[in-house]
Amino acid sequence: xxxxxxxxxxxxxxxxxxxxxxxxxxxxxxxxxxxxxxxxxxxxxxxxxxxxxxxxxxxxxxxxxxxxxxxxxxxxxxxxxxxxxxxxxxxxxxxxxxxxxxxxxxxxxx
Amino acid sequence: xxxxxxxxxxxxxxxxxxxxxxxxxxxxxxxxxxxxxxxxxxxxxxxxxxxxxxxxxxxxxxxxxxxxxxxxxxxxxxxxxxxxxxxxxxxxxxxxxxxxxxxxxxxxxxxxx
Numbered sequence: 001x002x003x004x005x006x007x008x009x010x011x012x013x014x015x016x017x018x019x020x021x022x023x024x025x026x027x028x029x030x031x032x033x034x035x036x037x038x039x040x041x042x043x044x045x046x047x048x049x050x051x052x053x054x055x056x057x058x059x060x061x062x063x064x065x066x067x068x069x070x071x072x073x074x075x076x077x078x079x080x081x082x083x084x085x086x087x088x089x090x091x092x093x094x095x096x097x098x099x100x101x102x103x104x105x106x107x108x109x110x
Numbered sequence: 111x112x113x114x115x116x117x118x119x120x121x122x123x124x125x126x127x128x129x130x131x132x133x134x135x136x137x138x139x140x141x142x143x144x145x146x147x148x149x150x151x152x153x154x155x156x157x158x159x160x161x162x163x164x165x166x167x168x169x170x171x172x173x174x175x176x177x178x179x180x181x182x183x184x185x186x187x188x189x190x191x192x193x194x195x196x197x198x199x200x201x202x203x204x205x206x207x208x209x210x211x212x213x214x215x216x217x218x219x220x221x222x223x
Contacts (some may be wrong), residue, residue: 042214
């Protein structure tokens with residue numbers, strides 16, 4: 001099974017609402033990263049949070065990390081139509097490489 | 111910087127043909143990754159290089175797949191012979207370190223008929 005697994009698989013909200021996506025992982029990590037993928041494009045890095053950090057912000061994005069629960073969440077505040085995309089978490093698997101989850105498909109309805 | 115460059119962007123070929131995908135990483139990056147993405151299997155790491163040396167090729171599906179990185183600015187992924195189940199989007203990514211932020215190319219959409 002995946003090292004990182006996102007939840008939910010799909011999320012549909014109204015523009016202006018907040019969107020929360022979660023990621024769970026199995027083994028100890030050095031860092032956890034979130035990426036966005038627009039349809040037909042490559043992944044774009046959003047945030048990297050290290051294992052000794054608990055929260056990180058970037059614009060409308062807020063990432064939290066709970067190493068005791070082996071989970072992370074990505075919050076997008078005041079969502080916009082342009083936020084429609086798939087969001088992936090990535091963690092290292094102890095073998096010095098990143099493993100990506102299956103992603104959350106986020107749809108922002110106007 | 112132009113970012114990670116991949117070519118071709120689209121490739122349509124017939125079963126049994128050889129396919130070569132190309133990637134130019136961002137200058138100065140020492141780690142390069144090849145991924146395959148499909149609806150069924152999601153994003154899979156095929157192989158990654160560090161300082162032009164293959165470090166982990168455990169994701170390469172079978173001997174029909176091979177990858178090379180002859181220098182720091184160029185890598186190829188070759189499929190010979192190709193099969194319909196190889197149809198996917200293949201991404202190349204590069205980074206300053208294996209666990210750091212990865213920069214993805216636009217991908218090559220491969221269709222094997």
